[in-house]
Amino acid sequence: MDYRIGLIGCGTVGQGFLEILDRKREFLRDACGFEAQVVAISDKLKGGLLVPEGIDIPALLDVLGRGGKLADYPKAKPGQAEPLDPLDMIEKTDAGIIAELTYTNIQTAEPATSYIKKALRTGKHVVTSNKGPAALYYRELADLARKNKLQFRIEGTVMSGTPVFHLAESGLAGNEVREVKGILNGTTNFILTKMETEGMDYAAALKLAQELGYAEADPTADVEGFDAMAKIVILSNVLLGGAVKTSDVARKGISSISKADVKAAAKDGFRYKLIAHAKKEAGRVVAGVSPQKLPVSDPLAGVMGAQNALSFETDLLGRVTIQGAGAGKIETGFSILSDMLAIHRCR
Secondary structure, X not given: OEXXXXXXXXXXXXXXXXXXXXXXXXXXXXXXXXXXXXEEEEEOOOEEEEXXXXXXXXXXXXXXXXXXXXXXXXXXXXXXOOOOOHHHHHHHOOOOEXXXXXXXXXXXXXXXXXXXXXXXXXXXXXXXXXXXXXXXXXXXXXXXXXXXXXXXXXXXXXXXXXXXXXXXXXXXXXXXXXXXXXXXXXXXXXXXXXXXXXXXXHHHHHXXXXXXXOOOOOOHHHHOOHHHHHHHHHHHHXXXXXXXXXXXXXXXXXXXXXXXHHHHHHHOOEEEEEEEEEEEEOOEEEEEEEEEEEEOOOHHHXXXXXXXXXXXXXXXXXXXXXXXXXXOHHHHHHXXXXXXXXXXXXX
């Protein structure tokens, strides 16, 4: 089946998705019966493209790879490559799926939430890797999608392309998920790993993480637990059926952990990890983020470097743990494709 796709945002994730779509086009057609044309793109910095006949992805990637903008797309006809507000793009395009890939705003979830609402109200499925709308307005957006007989999918919001929600939806179907517990931030896991395995102090490990691109110049969102907090809110509300707000989550980061703390824990057979946790308790969901000393026998304790992992506590299978990448251009681009394939399977 042929799908027409619009992108809001064409940065790292958007370009990762385009690369996959180009590289795997024949495989997706033959193995999955999935064919797609990208017909519209709106990006705050790069401009806009509205090409009803479909964008030549290799030609566009070549332009973007050289630092060009969408206006430099060589195959654009007059009027097709112009600045395009996302709300106008949603209105003008006949795309059946909108991929919302803008920056995360965990305070207000805007402007992404407005884009998602507009798309759902105009008959378009939505997939997103944006934590803001999923953390603050998941229930409202999911209800809007159901009301319009559409899908709102968010695989990329928690562990990049590692299939958290698809696992719960399909592989664990029939189970009640009672608790989730995991390492949901690769930056902090990398820092803690270096502190233990190479004897670095916190400041040196953080500097290395910044040099390697794992941590931002301002690392607060990662090291103080805000990123993991947003993700555990999403998991609490989607998988456990909660109504958790970010303000409900007890949060503590790793900046106070010293090399001596890590060394002492290792001597006693434990390992520090920043753990995001949510559990059903007395009819409600309780969630938190904090550094915890895990016994080295715990599956989560063995997750090192920038990897992520999540354990599901279920009524039928007990504990099930999945580990994989929590970030990356291709990995998060894959999450967008995987959500589109889920829409395709449910058509």
